Amino acid sequence: MNRILLILVLLTASLTTSAKKKGDDPTLFIYRYMLVDKKGSPHSIKKPELFLSQKAIERRHRQGLTVNETDLPVSPRYLSKFQVEGVEVIGCSRWQNSVLVRSTDTLLLQQLAQLSCVKESRLVWTSPERVEKKAADEEVNWLTDRPFLDIDSVKTEFYGGAKHQIEMHGGHMLHQAGYRGEGMTIAILDGGFQNYDRIPALNHARVLGTKNFVAGRPSMQLKPGMPVRDESFHAIDHGTKVFSVMAAYAPEVIVGTAPNASYWLLRSEDDDTEQPVEEDYWTMAAEFADSVGVDVINSSLGYNEYDESCGSYQLRDLDGQTAFVSRSASLLASKGIILCNSAGNSGMGQWKKIGVPADARNILTVGAITESGKIASFSSVGPSQDGRMKPDVVAQGSPTILISGKGSINHDMGTSFSTPIISGLVACLWQSMPEKTAFEIMDLIRKNSDQYQAPNNIFGYGIPDFWKAYTKSH
Numbered sequence: 374m375n376r377i378l379l380i381l382v383l384l385t386a387s388l389t390t391s392a393k394k395k396g397d398d399p400t401l402f403i404y405r406y407m408l409v410d411k412k413g414s415p416h417s418i419k420k421p422e423l424f425l426s427q428k429a430i431e432r433r434h435r436q437g438l439t440v441n442e443t444d445l446p447v448s449p450r451y452l453s454k455f456q457v458e459g460v461e462v463i464g465c466s467r468w469q470n471s472v473l474v475r476s477t478d479t480l481l482l483q484q485l486a487q488l489s490c491v492k493e494s495r496l497v498w499t500s501p502e503r504v505e506k507k508a509a510d511e512e513v514n515w516l517t518d519r520p521f522l523d524i525d526s527v528k529t530e531f532y533g534g535a536k537h538q539i540e541m542h543g544g545h546m547l548h549q550a551g552y553r554g555e556g557m558t559i560a561i562l563d564g565g566f567q568n569y570d571r572i573p574a575l576n577h578a579r580v581l582g583t584k585n586f587v588a589g590r591p592s593m594q595l596k597p598g599m600p601v602r603d604e605s606f607h608a609i610d611h612g613t614k615v616f617s618v619m620a621a622y623a624p625e626v627i628v629g630t631a632p633n634a635s636y637w638l639l640r641s642e643d644d645d646t647e648q649p650v651e652e653d654y655w656t657m658a659a660e661f662a663d664s665v666g667v668d669v670i671n672s673s674l675g676y677n678e679y680d681e682s683c684g685s686y687q688l689r690d691l692d693g694q695t696a697f698v699s700r701s702a703s704l705l706a707s708k709g710i711i712l713c714n715s716a717g718n719s720g721m722g723q724w725k726k727i728g729v730p731a732d733a734r735n736i737l738t739v740g741a742i743t744e745s746g747k748i749a750s751f752s753s754v755g756p757s758q759d760g761r762m763k764p765d766v767v768a769q770g771s772p773t774i775l776i777s778g779k780g781s782i783n784h785d786m787g788t789s790f791s792t793p794i795i796s797g798l799v800a801c802l803w804q805s806m807p808e809k810t811a812f813e814i815m816d817l818i819r820k821n822s823d824q825y826q827a828p829n830n831i832f833g834y835g836i837p838d839f840w841k842a843y844t845k846s847h
Contacts, residue, residue, distance in 0.1 A: 399477040403463070403498035403588070403650050405697075406455070406472045406491050411442065413450030418442065424467075428558075428666025432709040436810040443468045443704065451490040460485070463588040466656045468704055469697065473497075473653050475588060497684070498650035521574075521626045525782040533626040534774040534782065535618075537744055538794055541769060543840025544630055547801045550843070554634030556807075557800040559619065560662035561793075562655060562672045563612030564642030565605065567778030572613070574776055577622035578636060584661060585640040586654040606640050610778025611789065615673050617776035618790055619797035627774055627782060630797025637662060642674055649684045651676065652698035655730070659701055663708050668803060670710055671796035672702075673789035675717045675728035675753075691732040691758040702733035706811040711803070712736040713796040715788035716764040717753035727753045727763050737799070737815055738763050740833060741770025741791040748831050752788055755830035764833040765815075766822050768794040798839045805843055817842045 416423055421430050421440040433440060447465040455462050455474050459481050464473040475498075476482050486494035527533045532545065539545055547553075558581065566583070569575055585606050620636060621629040639662065641654040655674065662670055676698065678685045686696060693699050705712045716738050717728045731738045731753070741749040749771035755763025770791030772784035803814050819825060821842040824835030 401475055401477055401498075401500040402479060402482060402496060403473060403475045404482050404485070405495050405497045405650075405653060406474065406485065406488075407493045408447065408451055408470045408472065408490050409492045411445050411448045411470060413448045414445055415449070416445050418445065425664055426666045429664055432666055432668065435807070436709045438707065438709050447472060448490075454488055454490060455485060457481070464586070464653060464657050466653065466660060466701070468660060468701055469656060471653070473588075473650070495649070495684075497653060498646070498648045499683075501646050501680075521623065521782060526625050528625060531624050532628045533623065535621075535627045535629070538769040538773060539628075539630055541836060542794070542798055543838045544798045544801065546840035547798065547805070547843060550805070552801040552805045552843075554631030554797065554800045554804060557631065557669065557804050558635045558637065558665075558667045559631065559669045559671060559796060559800055560637040560639055560658070560667040561612055561616055562639050562641050562658050562662075562670060562674060563615055564644050564674070565607065565609035565640060566612040566616065566638050567607045567610035568780065569613045569616055569638060569778075572617075572776060572780045574621045574623035574627065574780070575613075575617060577632060578616070578620035579634070580636050580638060581665070583638045583640075584658070586658045586661075587640055587643045588650075588654075609644055611673070612638060612640070613778040614775045614783070614785060615671060615789060615793045618773060618793035619671070621776055627776065630794055631800045634797070634800050637665065637667060647676070647678070647680050649679060649697070652696065652701075652729075655698050656701040659705065659712075663705075663710060667710060669796055669800050670705065670712045671793050672712060672714045672730070673787075673792050675715060675731050677717075677719070677724060677726075677728040686729060688726060689758055691726060691729065693732050693734040693757060693759070693761070696729035696732070699730040699733045702730035702736055706735035706815070709811050711799055711811045711815060713792050713799060714738055715792040716740040718751040718787050718789075719753045720749070720751045725754055727755055727757070731763065732757045734761070735812065735815070737765045737795060737818065738833070739788060739792040739795050740764035740767040740831070741786070741788045742767045742832075742836070743771045744769060746836065749786065749788075751786070752831075755833070762828050762833055763830060765819060766795060766834055766837045767791065767832050768836070795837070798837075802839050802842055806846055809846075817846060821845065
């Protein structure tokens with residue numbers, strides 16, 4: 374009898390409350406719940422000013438776009454059902470009508486899946502057994518206090534080392550005509566922006582704001598008396614590098630493709646793990662970018678394989694509609710936004726193909742080429758699974774001249790860095806013809822690329838000539 378009771382106790386303990394990891398640390402889980410509809414919402418598409426900025430509304434009106442049900446926030450009546458003890462709501466997607474919830478209580482998470490307002494649920498993140506500690510703040514946030522080296526400078530050349538990567542696309546001619554991104558807003562979705570606010574060559578940039586969408590990160594105080602900094606936002610410099618390609622302004626050293634644009638810096642990438650929840654973070658960041666009125670989104674992020682094969686994709690999924698993140702990305706042009714997304718760096722690996730959301734519809738997927746115009750061996754190839762040409766265009770990514778998070782000039786490689794070359798010039802071109810829609814601008818860029826008449830799934834439509842696109846439209 375005692376033995377039976379012991380077994381029952383053990384079984385009960387295994388089915389309730391929180392799971393445990395080594396060292397008795399509770400395992401956290403994040404679930405995505407897709408909702409059936411938006412009933413009970415106090416919002417109406419007739420009053421978009423209650424959930425969209427005036428700039429976002431004007432962008433839609435300018436392009437003849439209407440606010441629709443996907444723009445409405447998640448129903449607060451449904452949302453309240455998830456706000457129970459032991460559960461934390463960490464985000465929502467209005468476009469996908471989903472809720473993101475975190476808890477250690479698996480039984481409770483499963484019970485939430487049975488709510489009548491839930492269409493489907495999915496586990497999208499599990500806290501890892503161990504996470505490597507970040508370097509000490511002195512190392513992570515170390516910033517060189519020296520000026521650029523003489524070797525970094527190209528005397529008498531305004532663009533410095535960035536000359537070729539801009540002139541390859543006729544970007545210098547756009548700039549000379551007075552189009553350097555004024556009045557345009559670009560959002561950068563990335564993994565970290567180390568020292569973006571401390572590098573002199575980036576001080577010229579107009580940063581409208583920053584936001585971190587990755588859940589559960591602590592803030593830190595670098596030194597006594599200093600303001601608290603979001604450690605994860607500054608932990609890596611990938612986003613800083615991307616930002617510098619567009620926003621840097623250090624004549625004769627480096628000048629970006631859109632130095633006079635305005636920027637939002639948004640962190641959606643969790644560099645500790647690779648799990649499907651990052652698609653939710655990306656979506657939330659893109660929706661935020663829409664809500665504050667951005668014109669262009671630069672995303673140097675892509676996914677196809679997750680930790681422990683947790684929801685990894687197959688080639689058949691690259692249709693722009695299967696992946697959660699690709700469904701979100703495919704909506705952007707219909708909101709009046711141009712997404713420039715890196716093709717990926719899998720060209721030399723077993724996968725070889727683009728990832729998600731590079732497979733999305735109505736975006737510009739960007740591959741990488743060398744200074745001489747040859748394809749970079751690492752640049753991921755297309756087509757999409759439903760036969761669309763991918764990448765759309767290519768730019769110099771082997772290497773790209775940029776600024777690291779330590780403030781030094783780097784020659785770095787990747788479609789992550791060819792993409793912001795295009796994003797910045799998209800903003801400049803669009804500045805010159807604000808009456809055109811996102812669809813029209815993207816079409817114009819493809820048509821004025823050097824392989825438009827004979828595209829392929831390595832170069833796409835080729836190297837776009839933005840000056841040619843401008844002159845043909847004026």
